[in-house]
Amino acid sequence: MDTIFALATPRGKSGVAVIRISGPRAHDAAKALGISLPAVRTAATRRLTWNDMVLDEALVLRFDAPASFTGENVIELQVHGATAIVNAVLTALSEQPGLRTAEAGEFTRRALENNRLDLAQVEGLSDLIEAETEAQRRQAMRVFSGALGELAESWRMWLIRAAALLEATIDFADEEVPVDVGPEVKELLAGVRTELARQVDGIGVAERIRDGFEVAIVGPPNSGKSTLLNALAGREAAITSDVAGTTRDVIEVRMDLGGLPVTFLDTAGLRETADKVEGLGIERALKRAEAADLRIILLGHGESSPAFTPGADDIVLRSKSDVDAEGDVSGATGAGLDRLVGRISEALAARATGAGIAMRDRHRIAMQRAIEALGIAEDRLDSAPELAELIAEELRDAVRALDSLVGRVDVEHVLDDIFSSFCIGK
Numbered sequence: 001m002d003t004i005f006a007l008a009t010p011r012g013k014s015g016v017a018v019i020r021i022s023g024p025r026a027h028d029a030a031k032a033l034g035i036s037l038p039a040v041r042t043a044a045t046r047r048l049t050w051n052d053m054v055l056d057e058a059l060v061l062r063f064d065a066p067a068s069f070t071g072e073n074v075i076e077l078q079v080h081g082a083t084a085i086v087n088a089v090l091t092a093l094s095e096q097p098g099l100r101t102a103e104a105g106e107f108t109r110r111a112l113e114n115n116r117l118d119l120a121q122v123e124g125l126s127d128l129i130e131a132e133t134e135a136q137r138r139q140a141m142r143v144f145s146g147a148l149g150e151l152a153e154s155w156r157m158w159l160i161r162a163a164a165l166l167e168a169t170i171d172f173a174d175e176e177v178p179v180d181v182g183p184e185v186k187e188l189l190a191g192v193r194t195e196l197a198r199q200v201d202g203i204g205v206a207e208r209i210r211d212g213f214e215v216a217i218v219g220p221p222n223s224g225k226s227t228l229l230n231a232l233a234g235r236e237a238a239i240t241s242d243v244a245g246t247t248r249d250v251i252e253v254r255m256d257l258g259g260l261p262v263t264f265l266d267t268a269g270l271r272e273t274a275d276k277v278e279g280l281g282i283e284r285a286l287k288r289a290e291a292a293d294l295r296i297i298l299l300g301h302g303e304s305s306p307a308f309t310p311g312a313d314d315i316v317l318r319s320k321s322d323v324d325a326e327g328d329v330s331g332a333t334g335a336g337l338d339r340l341v342g343r344i345s346e347a348l349a350a351r352a353t354g355a356g357i358a359m360r361d362r363h364r365i366a367m368q369r370a371i372e373a374l375g376i377a378e379d380r381l382d383s384a385p386e387l388a389e390l391i392a393e394e395l396r397d398a399v400r401a402l403d404s405l406v407g408r409v410d411v412e413h414v415l416d417d418i419f420s421s422f423c424i425g426k
């Protein structure tokens with residue numbers, strides 16, 4: 001196994017830069033830099049030297065396998081964040097035998113291989129690093145701390161219990177079965193299936209929290225959509241003018257709205273037009289507005305938008321309240337903007353509460369596979385309960401699907417559990 005190293009903080013000038021070394025030669029690599037190793041899990045300042053030259057005065061942290069992020073011996077060097085220092089230390093490391101630069105994600109891959117993290121936690125970690133808003137941080141943190149693995153483990157235990165009950169009836173096939181296990185098995189399966197379905201339902205919202213909600217601003221030309229977008233963004237993101245049909249392409253502005261990631265879409269004014277390019281813009285506007293999570297329908301004085309019927313949560317507003325007594329909001333003066341932002345946050349926050357812990361297509365596929373297997377098992381329990389062996393096989397399929405959630409693949413281990421732990425009356 002190679003010993004790998006890399007800069008763990010972004011490149012460029014900074015107060016401190018962290019260089020991580022992981023693998024069997026991590027301790028030797030530190031010693032080769034003139035470092036006398038600090039005690040495990042303590043930090044000590046040490047002078048780094050290479051070819052008789054002092055490179056820097058660094059804070060050195062030492063972790064010994066398996067109690068480290070990667071599960072290997074790890075040294076972390078906190079050096080002064082000058083490009084020249086970082087380069088000198090990285091060069092010194094690369095000149096040592098058995099050491100090489102880490103590939104992207106390689107520290108985490110080793111953590112996975114050494115069972116320091118499960119697959120879902122690895123996904124959580126990558127989302128955590130990408131998190132920009134509070135809701136994203138909270139969601140990623142839940143997954144990173146192993147919540148999905150814990151859920152999968154509890155489902156797995158229920159299914160293994162159900163399979164064990166069925167196995168017992170197989171063992172007793174020729175004799176009298178002491179108890180009818182059907183009702184208990186059914187209850188276990190229905191419990192798992194209901195929870196799985198709830199998690200699958202929450203994936204869409206969880207994906208939204210990860211990738212951002214879309215809020216489209218739509219309405220007739222010149223109602224002030226682009227001006228409103230600019231007011232929300234606090235910058236001139238879109239061109240505005242008194243010419244109807246100014247906006248053609250969809251303009252996107254990403255924002256943090258009360259902790260939720262939101263992308264606002266400014267769109268072309270909706271109207272009948274003979275202009276080919278404007279027509280293409282309107283087509284795009286309609287498509288994106290329909291796909292968005294929420295729409296702000298912005299109307300001018302006395303206007304309606306025949307091209308757009310508002311959905312239940314959509315917000316219909318009258319623009320230019322600074323010059324229109326019946327207006328609700330003014331992109332020009334900012335009046336009514338806080339109230340609008342409040343309404344949008346409220347509508348999206350209500351949806352965000354439906355988020356589950358599962359949050360990826362991979363999770364959806366695994367869970368749906370499990371739901372399907374459980375459905376077949378439940379049907380068989382009703383129609384042909386004597387086929388206990390076949391039913392148990394469906395349960396094993398469901399367990400395998402759930403195991404794939406966390407990247408566990410040792411099916412033998414599952415079968416061992418089933419056959420060893422719960423043998424009623426034997």
Ligand SMILES: Nc1nc2c(ncn2[C@@H]2O[C@H](COP(=O)(O)OP(=O)(O)OP(=O)(O)O)[C@@H](O)[C@H]2O)c(=O)[nH]1
Nearest residue numbers: 221222223224225226227241245246247269331332
């Ligand atoms: N007084 C006032 N004028 C506004 C306001 N919002 C927009 N306007 C003016 O209305 C005109 C149209 O504004 P835009 O923001 O370009 O309108 P739009 O809806 O994006 O127009 P299209 O992109 O052509 O569909 C411009 O002259 C703006 O200065 C407002 O809140 N108050």
Ligand SMILES: [K+]
Nearest residue numbers: 222241243246
């Ligand atoms: K305009």
Ligand SMILES: [Mg+2]
Nearest residue numbers: 225226246247
């Ligand atoms: Mg516009």
